[in-house]
Amino acid sequence: MSLSGWVCVVTGASRGIGRGIALQLSEAGATVYITGRQETSLKQTAAQVTFGRLHLKCWRPSLESRGGNCNGRLDILVNNAYAGVQAIFENMGKKFWETDPSIWDSINNTGLRGHYFFSVYASRIMVAQGQGLIVTISSMGGLRYLFNVPYGVGKAACNRLAADMAVELKKRGVASVSLLPGAVQTELVTQLVLEKETPQGGDPTLKEVFANGESTEVSGMCIVNLAKDKHLMSLTGKILLTCDLAKRYGIKDIDGRSVTDYTSLTFLLSRVPYLSWLSAVVPSFIHLPRFVLTLTSNRF
């Protein structure tokens, strides 16, 4: 699957899902610009590239406001940068009124406002080109309660951002989608959950969920395939689950494992203590219809 000649930007790629995405895009031959807070860790990501060219670039939005030009080529923007993981784990189990309200900024400044700013500048290039793909990394927390209030609000807004941008971009040949990974075994998750006897935040079920989680590169494989999908524009505006894209494109994780379908009845039953025994006998292909996922996230 060659993306040779393609130019991509992945925000927040010094570790975690962003790093996995940058590595996959790069391996597919694309030129990838990555952003992050620390030059050293960005260079570590760059050193891992086995194929393709990974260019480092510091994003300076102020250039635009000072009359800088937005020109050149951009085929894919991945809105991934996120500054909230540590704060989420540190406040696990607390109600919103018990938590310092500044958690809102930790979660949603980079992880939502930042996505909007990047999308504006990227779209200016893509609209002029008449083609492009914007992928906004979201989470199940955008569909149902997960972790805390600012998390869910931010993720629901990410889904809305992708969908509403798609409305305005569709006629210009630019696709915008929201990508929902499952539980992902990032470096931080490994440190805060998998390597601890009791995961930070004290929820023992977290450990089990993440132990079966996907690698950081699954999202990248999904994006590479999506970018080359002839029917990409039919998916614009949608919330796409990595487990669905893995099925659509025949993706296996880097260690050969199947990508966990976290909407399958087997998986959902395994999460209910007194029904978990049923997960062994229910066929794994039965899963929640997607409209049910939408309905459970809204009250009409």
Ligand SMILES: NC(=O)c1ccc[n+]([C@@H]2O[C@H](COP(=O)([O-])OP(=O)(O)OC[C@H]3O[C@@H](n4cnc5c(N)ncnc54)[C@H](O)[C@@H]3O)[C@@H](O)[C@H]2O)c1
């Ligand atoms: N980890 C999971 O299990 C999981 C599951 C589903 C969705 N997600 C979502 O994936 C996204 C990435 O999460 P992650 O787990 O890889 O997080 P992470 O904390 O491991 O990585 C986040 C990256 O963003 C960078 N970053 C933070 N602030 C920045 C800023 N101001 N400017 C530029 N870069 C910045 C960090 O340096 C890091 O490279 C988030 O939106 C998260 O909610 C994660």
